[in-house]
Amino acid sequence: MICGILFTACGSGSGGNDDADGNPPPPAVAIANVIAANDLGMHCMDREFSVFSILPPFNVVNSQVVKRDIDGRPYLADDAEVEVFYNAESDAGGSINSYSIDKTTFWQYAEDLFGANLGNGEGLTGLYMPGDDPLSRGAQPMAYHPQKEWFSAEGIPITPTDDDGVANTYSLMRIIARDANNGETLGQLDVVLPVATETDCQNCHKTGEIAATGPVPGGWANLADKEVESKINILKLHDAEEGTNLEASQPVLCAQCHYSAALNIPGSGNPNLSNVMHEYHGELEENGNPVFPPDGPVKDTCYQCHPGNVTQCQRGAMKTAGLECNDCHGGMLAVAGKFPLEPGGSIDGTNDGSARRPWLDLPRCQSCHTGDANNYLTDPNLVADPNWPFRLRQAYQTGDDSASPLLTSNKRFAEDPNALYRFSRGHGGIMCEGCHGSTHAVWPNKDADANDNVAAKMLQGYMGAISECTTCHESGSLPLTTNGPHGLHNVNNSRWYDDGHEDFYENNKSSCKACHGKNLTGTPLAKMPISRTFRAEDKTVTYAKGDLVRCDRCHRMPSL
Numbered sequence: 001m002i003c004g005i006l007f008t009a010c011g012s013g014s015g016g017n018d019d020a021d022g023n024p025p026p027p028a029v030a031i032a033n034v035i036a037a038n039d040l041g042m043h044c045m046d047r048e049f050s051v052f053s054i055l056p057p058f059n060v061v062n063s064q065v066v067k068r069d070i071d072g073r074p075y076l077a078d079d080a081e082v083e084v085f086y087n088a089e090s091d092a093g094g095s096i097n098s099y100s101i102d103k104t105t106f107w108q109y110a111e112d113l114f115g116a117n118l119g120n121g122e123g124l125t126g127l128y129m130p131g132d133d134p135l136s137r138g139a140q141p142m143a144y145h146p147q148k149e150w151f152s153a154e155g156i157p158i159t160p161t162d163d164d165g166v167a168n169t170y171s172l173m174r175i176i177a178r179d180a181n182n183g184e185t186l187g188q189l190d191v192v193l194p195v196a197t198e199t200d201c202q203n204c205h206k207t208g209e210i211a212a213t214g215p216v217p218g219g220w221a222n223l224a225d226k227e228v229e230s231k232i233n234i235l236k237l238h239d240a241e242e243g244t245n246l247e248a249s250q251p252v253l254c255a256q257c258h259y260s261a262a263l264n265i266p267g268s269g270n271p272n273l274s275n276v277m278h279e280y281h282g283e284l285e286e287n288g289n290p291v292f293p294p295d296g297p298v299k300d301t302c303y304q305c306h307p308g309n310v311t312q313c314q315r316g317a318m319k320t321a322g323l324e325c326n327d328c329h330g331g332m333l334a335v336a337g338k339f340p341l342e343p344g345g346s347i348d349g350t351n352d353g354s355a356r357r358p359w360l361d362l363p364r365c366q367s368c369h370t371g372d373a374n375n376y377l378t379d380p381n382l383v384a385d386p387n388w389p390f391r392l393r394q395a396y397q398t399g400d401d402s403a404s405p406l407l408t409s410n411k412r413f414a415e416d417p418n419a420l421y422r423f424s425r426g427h428g429g430i431m432c433e434g435c436h437g438s439t440h441a442v443w444p445n446k447d448a449d450a451n452d453n454v455a456a457k458m459l460q461g462y463m464g465a466i467s468e469c470t471t472c473h474e475s476g477s478l479p480l481t482t483n484g485p486h487g488l489h490n491v492n493n494s495r496w497y498d499d500g501h502e503d504f505y506e507n508n509k510s511s512c513k514a515c516h517g518k519n520l521t522g523t524p525l526a527k528m529p530i531s532r533t534f535r536a537e538d539k540t541v542t543y544a545k546g547d548l549v550r551c552d553r554c555h556r557m558p559s560l
Contacts, residue, residue: 032077032186033459033472034084036063036175037433038193039422041440042313044306045159047197049109051231052252054273055262056114056124057106057157059193061086063142064150064434065177065186072474076429079144082177082186084151087130087139089174089190091451095162097171097193099131103159113253125155131163139176149429160195169196169311170451191455194441198308205230205237210286216240218247261359274358275336281305282332294331298324301332316442316452321393327383328363328395330403338401345404348418356402363405364414365421365432367395371410372487372514373523382406388524412486412514427485428472435466435485464529467491480504482511497536497554505558520557522548 039060046053063084065077088098101107101121110118118124121132130140142151160169173193177186204211207220212233217240223229235246246252254260258276259267270276284291292301302325303309314325329335337355346352346361368391370377376390383394396403408414415424415432422439424432437443437452444463445452453463460468469478469490480500482489489504490496505512515525526549533542536554543549551557 031067031184032082032177033066034063034175034177034187034189035066035430035434035459036061036189036191036455037431038191038438038441039433040194041316041438041442042169042194042196042307042311044199045104045106045195045197047104047200047227048225048231049105049113049251051228051250052235052246052254053109053113054199054254054260056110057100057104057159057195058124059156059158059195060152060154061142061156061173061175061191061193062148062150062152062431062433063175063177063189064429064431066430066472067186068474072477074428074472076149077177078146078149079151079180081180083180083183084142084144085139085176085178086142086153086156087174087176089172091168091172091454092449095164095166095168095171097158097162097168098129099163100129100157100159101132103161106157109251113251121157123155123157127153127155127157129156129158132157142175148423148431149425150431156193158193158195160197169198169307170194172451172454189455189458192438192441192451194313194438196307196311196313198311199305200227200230201234201305202226202230203304204291205233207233210291211237261357272358275355277305278332278336279338282336282338292332294333295326298326301326314440315450316437316440316445318442320444320446323393326403327393328367330396330401334401334403341402342397342400342404344407345402347420360420361405362420363395364407366408366411366414367406368392369413370406370408372412372525373517374510374514375410377406377408377410391524430472430485437465462530467529469493487511487514492532494534497534497541509560516549516551519560520551522550524548526550 039062043059044055045057046055065082065084066074067077067081068074088096090096099121107118107120110116114124116124119134121128128140130138133140140153142153144151158171160167162168162171170192172190174188174190176188178184179186203209206212206226207222207229212220216236218236220236221229221232223232232247235250235252238244238246253265254273255263255265255267257268258270258273259265260273281292292304298314299309307313312319333339335356340353341351341356341361343352346357351357351361370392371390373390378389379397381397381399382392383398385391385393395405397406415421421432426432426435433439437456441452443453443456443465448463456463456466459466460471467488469484478490480490480495482504484490513520515523517523517526528543528545528547528549531543531545533540535541541554543553
């Protein structure tokens, strides 16, 4: 992949004058700009809960509100100034998902599974879908977290079925900022709250399939509902192999015995759920061949359990670049923690040499985005893009069975120290996902009409990572600078091409070459996110979307 896609707007070059040169106008400016994202890009839940449960309906959305002070400078507003809410919103196709009652059997079994005495429609953290709250139907409040400087709704019990009973795994939720004193609406943003029930086991555990053949006490289940049949067969198999009595204990919460970091339920001292599931299935063989080939395509491996060949959890820029799950996470045994992490492989350095910790020791942005055109990781065991070696197509070294995520010394595209992308903040304290999109759904989605792209279009007028300074800054308020996110200069500002960049280049050639390339002919870090037309040196210059910005499009090449 990657930088040229993940940071498709980073080096969008010297833009044009919106009105004078016919470039797309920016979106309407609100009193405040709302930035928001789901944390994972996909949440999973069980389709039914009568037999056992791995995951309940539980979605997370984080948001920040950018206001401007009396001098026009942007800042993050806290809960003393604004209140933030979430509410259901229709997408372009008319699909809206406002309630969850009667769309799932979760509440029928919630007390048996989770020991939670919930009201109908109430999630495990007390949150409701907007149409289910018996006290206040409609917009629901989000809590403020001072240390993170963002508002969160953690545990929204959304299901992948809209109000017309149609499957929609990418429903929109409108995030609304209101003045804390008078309730005036200041701004809003529509974001995807993704959820899928495609985490099923029918391909292998349905009666007659590979995991449900041969003798078993009581025989394999025979039911019309093949998902229920498969789940009962799993309990039968577990009882036969482990000497448990789970079939007679329905409904079963898997995390009661196997710790799940997703639920943070202690378990009972057994191996954690992620490790035992990935190791058990990663070692399975049929006729001497792995059931899940370590180098097999995602449709035959990860998507057999995770959502999925229909849902396609991984659907953003990395998917467009042809990357698959194992390019970042490694194979199933690596995910299982079968092999000790290499030095630097754990997120905080405290777990190097030990088994990978689920949900914690995960790939990092800097593992593939190892630097810029001047300074990046080099090693014969790296899987580098042949044209742009500063970006990798694998987050770990070839031959590393543990798939330990790489660390780089050039932190231009790194997360916060010891933190994952979804918890990190960057330029001005803005959360990384607010400008680049959710994990697994990093902007842009190649389908221009996808709900994933709606938020970026609302913020800057087009899909892709947020790079327009005017999203937060008042137009013309910034001096010429390279202090933008990741060292980005002002985008779409005529002062750069009205002889404004010559001194910058002469005084610090390395800074320009970092994105525009050592020979100044452009790299994916200097890629136009949208077509622009402008005047430079008495001629009209047009860059098409995707063009690499290079010096000789406007004038002769300067001395290198």
